[in-house]
Amino acid sequence: MTASSIPDLGSNSLSTSDPAAVRSWLSKHHPKQLALLDKFEIELRLGRLSSTTKAGPDGVIAAVGATSTSDRLLVTRRTVGLLKHIIGATRWKNGAQLLVLLRGLGRELHEVGGFREPVIENIVRRVMAAVREEAAGEPDGKATDTGRLSLQSILWALPQHVKSPSNRSLSRTDSHQRQSSIASEADLESTNEFPPAFYVNRPELKQTVMEAIQEIVTELEDVYGNIEDQATNHIHAGEVILTYGKSKTIERFLIAAAEKKRTFQVVVCEDSPSFGGHEMAKSLAKAGIDTIVIHDSAIFAVMARVNKVLLSAHAVLANGGLVASSGSNMVALGAYNNAVPVVVITGMFKLCPMFPHEGQDTLNDLVSPSKVMDITEIKDDLLSSVELINPVHDYVKPEHVSLYVTNVGSFQPSYIYRLLAEYYHTDDWKSFE
Structure with a gap:
């Protein structure tokens, strides 16, 4: 097995969606994004997310004044801006790591008051759905066959079907192909939360995810x-x-x-x-x-x-x-x-x-x-x-x-x-x- 075929699950990766672990990971590797998250949470606690906004020099929407009534669309747009900035600036390697990060952010926002603003959790789920769709596609950008993907997902969800390939009689070529397309057997057994394709290191995944988020932004602008x-x-x-x-x-x-x-x-x-x-x-x-x-x-x-x-x-x-x-x-x-x-x-x-x-x-x-x-x-x-x-x-x-x-x-x-x-x-x- 080549070293490049194994996803980076070392100290620079995020392996759990616990909010405390997410904050610790952001604090160590991405302090600017943590500061942005803290500012968002403060405004959420104070009820100031429904404020008149403008884009800052880094493209992030920032509040400039309060309004007399709540604006759910404005809250949604600010949430998208937060996720877009964090996803684009953080160093995650594959779809599984990004989903873990997003799930941790969603839990963090829920605990600090996101349950009062359901649109915040809705947009996090929406972005997670986009990540799943992009991560399940072929590396060249073509989508995987829908029927085959659905069957794969069903089988993957059953623990009795998640077995080690060590008992199979694989040729050297077949073994190499399997090792280059998914994470190592030990990684899958330790995480086995997502389909194997989600653990593939794909450099182009960040670009496709950002394009999917931009489509969400465009949809919100036309609501x-x-x-x-x-x-x-x-x-x-x-x-x-x-x-x-x-x-x-x-x-x-x-x-x-x-x-x-x-x-x-x-x-x-x-x-x-x-x-x-x-x-x-x-x-x-x-x-x-x-x-x-x-x-x-x-x-x-x-x-x-x-x-x-x-x-x-x-x-x-x-x-x-x-x-x-x-x-x-x-x-x-x-x-x-x-x-x-x-x-x-x-x-x-x-x-x-x-x-x-x-x-x-x-x-x-x-x-x-x-x-x-x-x-x-x-x-x-x-x-x-x-x-x-x-x-x-x-x-x-x-x-x-x-x-x-x-x-x-x-x-x-x-x-x-x-x-x-x-x-x-x-x-x-x-x-x-």
Whole structure:
């Protein structure tokens, strides 16, 4: 066996995806990338990732100012920028090492608050899927036969099929070919987590992975435009449309329909106590759209006059369910009881490979109740017997959603599960839990 045929698994490589090991490896070999990761994590903890950004001299997106509302697309783009910079600057040798690095980064971000921003973990899984696709291809850049790769993956996943070739009677030529295409037998037995092709040292792999990441960047840049192109397919003349709170995606969707000469009326729920609906209504009215603001308590009363409900998404779950801002479930229930279709406007970067095992608590977070009421006004005897809960999000069941309008088309909730296979590899769905 030649020394060049064995992947470098020495001190310069990363053999475990434990976050502590990843930080130690970055600290020793890539301190600049560790500093970039630390800065990203600080902004994540402080909730400052949704800030106005610009590209720095090294091509990394940096925050320059805060915004009043969260922007999931901006968070996603900043995550892609972080991964692109780390992958391009670190010294990994093959697809297996890169996947270990990405998995460790995903776990690190999950622990510091990434579970509150599911788009961060989604984009890490998306990049991991791209790495798997590129690593499974032939060295000349041609993709491996899909059927053969699927069978190989199935066999590789079964421990009883992972056997040492030492008992086989191989010729010198066959033995040399096997040794030059995969890692040594000892390496495979110690790691045996990925298919053999992932342990091949391919110098061109970094370039192909960076090109795949650039395709993701391009897709994110076109998210709003692709959604706006579908506005006239879902908004018709004379309709009364109800929306809840403020959403940049829905705002641009409605304005795009108005610019294409659609005449309609929008009813905006004020979304108390943040009152984002007032800001939303002001933007729509400025664009020439007939807009009415109502109290949240009037939702059920006006729902019978509504033709369609538009909701935004914090995350789209694997079963077709929706995680949206608190109060959205009330809107969806009102629409369901009045047979009004609920259309969710969202980008596919919010597609999350998670099932709602925790029900209404899925991907949810609780904040201080002081944001919705003045605790000092409550009598002391009531405070001891009353539990005040202020959830940030709501879970909406898939049967209460009629359609998802995304940047890649429109889909019913029952089709969402099929889309997961196109964006993420099944082995990466639970990589960060």
